[in-house]
Every structure is written in C-alpha cells, then in structure tokens.
Amino acid sequence: MRFMVMVKENDESEAGVLPDAQIFEEMNRFNEEMVKAGVMLAGEGLHPSSKGARIRFDGDTRTVIDGPFAETKELIAGFWLIQVKSREEAIEWVKRAPFGGGVELEIRQVFETEDFGDALSPEVRESETRLRAQVEAQQRQGQ
Amino acid sequence: MTAEDTHRAIDAVWRMESARLIAGIARIVRDVGLAEDLAQDALVAALEQWPGSGIPRNPGAWLMATAKHRAIDLVRRNVRLEQRRDALGRAFAERQDLTAADIEAIENHVGEHDVGDDLLRLIFTACHPVLRPEARVALTLRLLGGLTTAEIARAFLVPEPTVAQRMVRAKRTLAEAGVPYEVPDRGELGARLASVLEVIYLVFNEGYAATSGDDWMRPALCEDALRLGRILAELMPGEPEVHGLVALMEIQASRIRARTGPSGEPILLLDQNRARWDHLLIGRGLAALARAEALGGAHGPYALQAALAACHARARTPEDTDWERIVALYDALAAVAPSPVVALNRAVAVGMAFGPAAGLEAVDALAGERSLRSYHLLPGVRGDLLAKLGRFEDARAEFERAASMTGNAREREVLLARARAGGAA
Numbered sequence: 001m002r003f004m005v006m007v008k009e010n011d012e013s014e015a016g017v018l019p020d021a022q023i024f025e026e027m028n029r030f031n032e033e034m035v036k037a038g039v040m041l042a043g044e045g046l047h048p049s050s051k052g053a054r055i056r057f058d059g060d061t062r063t064v065i066d067g068p069f070a071e072t073k074e075l076i077a078g079f080w081l082i083q084v085k086s087r088e089e090a091i092e093w094v095k096r097a098p099f100g101g102g103v104e105l106e107i108r109q110v111f112e113t114e115d116f117g118d119a120l121s122p123e124v125r126e127s128e129t130r131l132r133a134q135v136e137a138q139q140r141q142g143q
Numbered sequence: 144m145t146a147e148d149t150h151r152a153i154d155a156v157w158r159m160e161s162a163r164l165i166a167g168i169a170r171i172v173r174d175v176g177l178a179e180d181l182a183q184d185a186l187v188a189a190l191e192q193w194p195g196s197g198i199p200r201n202p203g204a205w206l207m208a209t210a211k212h213r214a215i216d217l218v219r220r221n222v223r224l225e226q227r228r229d230a231l232g233r234a235f236a237e238r239q240d241l242t243a244a245d246i247e248a249i250e251n252h253v254g255e256h257d258v259g260d261d262l263l264r265l266i267f268t269a270c271h272p273v274l275r276p277e278a279r280v281a282l283t284l285r286l287l288g289g290l291t292t293a294e295i296a297r298a299f300l301v302p303e304p305t306v307a308q309r310m311v312r313a314k315r316t317l318a319e320a321g322v323p324y325e326v327p328d329r330g331e332l333g334a335r336l337a338s339v340l341e342v343i344y345l346v347f348n349e350g351y352a353a354t355s356g357d358d359w360m361r362p363a364l365c366e367d368a369l370r371l372g373r374i375l376a377e378l379m380p381g382e383p384e385v386h387g388l389v390a391l392m393e394i395q396a397s398r399i400r401a402r403t404g405p406s407g408e409p410i411l412l413l414d415q416n417r418a419r420w421d422h423l424l425i426g427r428g429l430a431a432l433a434r435a436e437a438l439g440g441a442h443g444p445y446a447l448q449a450a451l452a453a454c455h456a457r458a459r460t461p462e463d464t465d466w467e468r469i470v471a472l473y474d475a476l477a478a479v480a481p482s483p484v485v486a487l488n489r490a491v492a493v494g495m496a497f498g499p500a501a502g503l504e505a506v507d508a509l510a511g512e513r514s515l516r517s518y519h520l521l522p523g524v525r526g527d528l529l530a531k532l533g534r535f536e537d538a539r540a541e542f543e544r545a546a547s548m549t550g551n552a553r554e555r556e557v558l559l560a561r562a563r564a565g566g567a568a
Contacts, residue, residue, distance in 0.1 A: 035373075035377060036259075036374065036377040037159070037370075037374065038369070038370035038371065038372070038373035038374040038377075039370065041423060041427070042423060083366060083369075084155075085155075085363075085366075086151065086154070086155055086158075088151045088152045088154065088155035089155035089159065091152070091155070092152065092155045092159060093159070112400075
C-alpha cells in the first residue's frame, strides 16, 4: 500500500522561514530512518504558496490566481510517499516524525491496481485473527 | 481507541520493530530460534499491556527491554539447573550455553550500538547456504519480513504446517551445523551475499508470477522483496550487486499494472501500455542502477539484468527501444551468467536490432543446445522470425510445434492461433 503524507503549512513555512539547523538535522535523520527501513518512496518540500498559483476551471474558461493563499492551515508544505502494509503502519511512521507543537500531518492512501482487490478489509480481518491466535498460542505455551 | 484499533496498531509496530528486535536479542544470545522466542514473549507482553497503558513513545525500546528481562530470567533458571546437575556435566545445546557471565553481558548491553550490524548478522544467518532455498525464504520472511507462518504459507501456496516444519528444521540445522552468529568475513562475503540476493529475488519472482485471481498475499511478496532489498542496500551501500538487484526489482515492479489485461490475460512487454508503467519506480530503479555502476559493478549479473530492464524502461514507445544496446548487454550477461535462455533472448534482440534474417541465424546457432530441446519458446521465436521473413508455411509448422510443447493451456491457444493465421501476428 502507498500513502501520501502531507505536512500542513504553518505561519512560518508560509512566510518562507526555513527551519533551523537542528530541525533540519532531525528531519534528515527521520528521512534516513524511513529510507533505511525501505518504506520511503519519495519526499519533497514545497515552496510557500506565494510562489505558487491556482488554476480555476469553469467550462472552457481557465482563471489563473497567483499565490499567496489565505487558509494557511489547509496548504501543504511538503509531502512523502511511503510504502507500508497498512494504514496503521503509516500512522506509526508519521508519529515518529520530528515535529513540534501546532503542526498537523495528513495521510491519504494512494489508489493502486485493482488487481489487489479491496486490500483493506481482508488484511484488517486477518491481522485481528492472527494476533488473537498468537496470543492464545503463547498463553498456552506459557502454561 | 478500541481494543481492535490497538491490536492493529501493535501489529504495525511489530512489523516495524520485529526484525531489529530479533536481531538485537540474537546478538546477545547468539541463537536465532531463542531470539525469536524471546521476541515473541515481548510481543505477548505488549498485547497484554498496551491496550491498557497505550502504545509507548518508543515501542522498540520497550520491546527490547522486555525481551532482555526474559533472557535474563532464562539464563538465571539455566544457571540454577546447571548447578544442580553438576556431576553430570553440561549437555551441549545452545540454550544451556548461557552462563552468569552472559547475564552481565545482557544487563550491560545498552541501546544504540550498531543496529545495522545486528540486522546483517540476522540476514546472513537466515540466508545461510547450509539451508535449502525454501527454508531460507521462510526464515527470512519470518524473522526479517515480519510475516507470520500463515502468511508465508498463503503466499507460497503450501500448507501452514509445512512452513512451520521448515522453520523448525532450519533452526535446528543452523544450531547443529554450528553456524557462527556473525557477519561473514571478506573472503566469504561474495558467496554469502549471493545467497541472500537469491532469496530476495526468489521472493520477488514468486510475487511477480502471481496473477490477479490469487490471494492478495502473493503479489504483496513483490513489496516484501523490494523492502528487504532496499533495507539491504542501506546496510551494505558499497555492494554493487545489492543495488543491481534493487534496480532490477524496482523496474520490474514498475510494470505490474500494465502486465495483465482486463480478463487477467498476460500482456507482453512490447504490447504493454507504457502510460501504466510506474515512473516513480522506474526513476528509483534507474537511480539504483546508477549506484551499482558508480561502484564499478556494471557487469554484475543483477546489474546487467537491471540494465536490460532499464533499456525498455527508458523507451517511450517500443519503437524507441535501443535494441543494439540490448544485444550488447546480453553479450555481457552471457559472459558472466551464461544460460541457453540468455542466448535465446539475445537472438530475439539480434532479430529486432539487425533484422529477422540475422535473428534467425542467431537462433539456428542454438539448434544443438540440449537444454533448449524441450523449451517451447525456441520454436515460438523461430516461428516469429520466419513469419517476418515471409516464410509462412515454415512459420506455421514452428508454431504448431511450440504449441505441442507447452503445458499451459492459454499459451497453447495463443500459439495455435498464430499457426492458424499462417504465422502472422
């Protein structure tokens, strides 16, 4: 499964303030951890919305609106694409990201080949069964 | 969080931490089977406590500490037993090798030493050549991939007890063979690494061979193999063939979405819709290949196979394919890893690069190859080239021959159809 992890903007990133050296280092280490674990597919930072643009569609009309855009908290400052086995694994990884207060990250699953079918439900069901079986087996052994 | 949610989260944590946990414990107790048992004990403790206390901030450290306490308990018990059985001497078995000195070692064993080194020891042990390939695969997927026995069984279409038995026997073989729990030294490294790469690629191919109708655990094997390959590439960044294998897997995986048609029928590479190729994976594959080449490993077998895959990946359309380069790569591959299949693929490439007459000449040079005698693809290739040369009767005969040699019903039908069409595609 793939997930996109989106780092939401805060006032500083929108103002173009680069994170200080320590945060950079922690971020690098976190990136490295994901690379070493084989789960990192891609990851990039985005320039503030002042450098960006929006294109609005209305029938045949295209309207271009230059940044900056107002709703800071809904803008994206950066993203990762990660490859994991479950939504829970994506969450556990993101929990380990070195962010401080007031920052929000959002994860969204990437659409993949239909061949895999509805991967979520059978997997979730199986995790449950598997864990229960493991606990039972261990408890029996422990006696 | 419901208990169900917590269990799923613990499942995820286990997948993220189990390999390191087992590797770290194995470094202390020097026995893979024992390490796995202790790790499982820690998991059970987590399943019992975390629903109530919440998942700890550093789950890996919690699991490690728990496993170490169990290891110490075990050693203490063995030490007491040993003292009681003094007169009989010690029985030789790994578990009873632990002594009071080991308790001290465990207690003094603190945190951030070389986790990478631990993982390498575990990988090399799980893939030890003394074990049969299916045993290596099972052990690797269990200890490093975090898969359960049931999942491995489903992925490889074998009964679960068979997999369980394989692992029991594998651990016993390792103990009996006295396999030292170490990273192999320089002299052995080549052969031992080849064994590891073989296991990873075996897993990948099992996943790649899966069809859309299969249990979803099977195609997921490609992801498992890719993950293991990427991890190994970070643990051994100086080894070009590791990057070569990763490159090969990334590029092959990039085609997964384009390989099958709407009714599950296979689509040949030259007929695939290239818009459905995953260009993120192609990019990663090309980058990995560049790493292999920068390390001077351009002529390793995996790097060469990756370079071949890269030739196709770089072509925007089939017509853009650099067939001459492909021929050259097959020449290089034939020099380091010769096989009749490589020779046949080369002949196909020769046909594409220099025309069907040249291709036919290359194929006919293989006529004497014993190992190709019952390989149905050879007459198929011959038929294709004959058809391109306008020799339709000869082409038809070859396709009929090929059809009679294949055991696969769908393939037979495709070949017979070509025979009926007088060899035309």
